[in-house]
Amino acid sequence: MDNSLIILSVVIVSVSILAGALMIWRLSVGLNSLNASVQQAVLDKPDPAQQLQLKQISEMQHTVLARLYEQQSYQEKRMGELSSHLSDKLSKNRETFDARQLESLKAQQENLTQGMGEVRKQLSEALQQNARQLGEKVDALTRSTDERLKEISTQVDKRLNEGFEKTTATFADVVKRLALIDEAQKKITALSANVVSLQEVLADKRSRGAFGEVQLEALVRNMMPENSFSFQHVLSNNTRVDCLLLLPEAGGNIAIDSKFPLESYRKMTDIECCESQKRQAEKQFKIDIKKHIYDIANKYIIPGTTSEGAVMFIPAEAIFAEIHAHYYDLVEEAQRVRVWLVSPTTLMAVLTTARSVLKDSATRKQVHLIQEHLLALSRDFTRFQARMDNLSKHIDQASKDVSEVNISARKISSRFEKIEKVELSNAQQEAMISHAPNDSPE
Structure with missing residues (x-):
């Protein structure tokens, strides 16, 4: 913060000096221009008042320039003193900054050392925990692998047994087929002999x-x-x-x-x-x-x-x-x-x-x-048609007879029902008479 203020002060003073120098230069230029214009006017029209004015302007110019030069010298001197003071101040601030920086580095190093110790401790604990978890997982994986190997061994034994059985059956089949091939070879040999004989036949x-x-x-x-x-x-x-x-x-x-x-x-x-x-x-x-x-x-x-x-x-x-x-x-x-x-x-x-x-x-x-045969079949079919018509008539008549028989049967059944009802009413009357009270005196 102090260094910033010092640098800012140096900058302000430098700007002030530059502004003063610029002002002196502008005044000098303005006075020179005024002096030149007045001199030109005096040369054109000599006038004692103008000459007096020209003399006053010249004196004022010398006075202003002298004061400006004095002010500039003072500012330069002040600037030198301020620069020396600022240099001393910067040296002290640098020493103070270096000391503070060294202390800060030492504190950071101590904090880093302490943090590294804590990190090392945490890493050690994490590694131990991971080692335990890894050991548990390895044990579980070992057990699972053993069980899987047992299952695979059982399946392999089963498949080997099945494979041996299939191989035995295949071998037996191969033996049979070899026997068939042997028979076929014999037939081919016989056929070759026949072909040779056929060639001999075809040669003539x-x-x-x-x-x-x-x-x-x-x-x-x-x-x-x-x-x-x-x-x-x-x-x-x-x-x-x-x-x-x-x-x-x-x-x-x-x-x-x-x-x-x-x-x-x-x-x-x-x-x-x-x-x-x-x-x-x-x-x-x-x-x-x-x-x-x-x-x-x-x-x-x-x-x-x-x-x-x-x-x-x-x-x-x-x-x-x-x-x-x-x-x-x-x-x-x-x-x-x-x-x-x-x-x-x-x-x-x-x-x-x-x-x-x-x-x-x-x-x-x-x-x-x-x-x-077709004519005979036609005559047979004509007779069949006539007999079928007669049979149809008989079936219709039989159907009518069956209907009339059913009507008679229903009438007879109805009469039997009426007779049963009459007999039942007579039996009820007799029962009522037998159960009536006796009015004769004892």
């Missing part, structure tokens, strides 16, 4: 022809009635066809012949053959198929004996697909001469259609029998 042209005929016969026997086909049938031109479907006269009999062009197809698909060999095999394959088509068209389409078309049965689905995918000109050529190419799958559709035709023909042959 006659064997391939027999294989196709057997497959054709199996399909036809499974799909068609027994009296609707003939195998190795001899036609009117003395040619023998593998199968002849005996269909109604409207469509005619259909000849089915089996063809198995395997040699050229194998060369076409053999990866070991070069490109030239494959191209040669493709040409030969096309020639073989076309030859088979025209052989069937010329041999098995006989006007008046067979239908207007014949069927070429190809036992291998792969060969059938190859023809339709890459040799569609052969398919068109076959359709032009009315030879229909079929595989085992498409032959099923042809046979299904033929069976439907046979069934439809048999149905048409039995139409007159169905009409006779």
